[in-house]
Amino acid sequence: MKLIIAVVQHKDQRKVTDALLERGYQFTNIASTGGLLREGNVSFLVGVEPDQVDDVVQVIGANSKTREQLVNVFPPTIEPIGTCIPNPVKVQVGGATIFVLNVERFEKL
Numbered sequence: 001m002k003l004i005i006a007v008v009q010h011k012d013q014r015k016v017t018d019a020l021l022e023r024g025y026q027f028t029n030i031a032s033t034g035g036l037l038r039e040g041n042v043s044f045l046v047g048v049e050p051d052q053v054d055d056v057v058q059v060i061g062a063n064s065k066t067r068e069q070l071v072n073v074f075p076p077t078i079e080p081i082g083t084c085i086p087n088p089v090k091v092q093v094g095g096a097t098i099f100v101l102n103v104e105r106f107e108k109l
């Protein structure tokens with residue numbers, strides 16, 4: 001068995017959820033936060049058989065959009081304190097960041 005962890009943007013949660021359900025996959029959603037943007041995103045945990053991995057990756061990818069977002073970057077040291085002006089930088093976020101892990105043991109008790 002494999003475990004797919006897919007981080008997607010909050011805006012794509014509904015589309016990805018609907019597409020996975022439509023194909024009969026079981027999964028768990030975890031509310032997560034991006035380390036850089038510090039904004040909410042969603043992590044999908046999908047347990048599947050090895051021959052289903054490519055399909056799940058394709059479905060998640062097809063339903064996650066790449067977007068540009070502005071991040072405020074602050075200069076490392078500002079003197080005197082109080083005159084700090086953030087410098088907005090554009091970053092591309094998504095579609096999806098996907099990890100595929102081997103599952104050593106899977107049980108439903």
Ligand code: 2BA
Pocket residue numbers: 007033034035036037038039041091092093094095096097
């Ligand atoms: P964030 O950490 O909020 O990152 C948002 C976007 O900022 C990233 O989009 C990437 O374009 C940029 N970024 C973040 N850290 C960077 C760095 N150290 N150097 C250069 N650019 C950086 P994505 O790559 O599409 O990632 C979207 C979200 O997926 C991330 O949100 C994070 O929550 C997760 N993620 C991405 N890579 C990961 C990894 N290696 N491990 C764990 N989570 C990851």
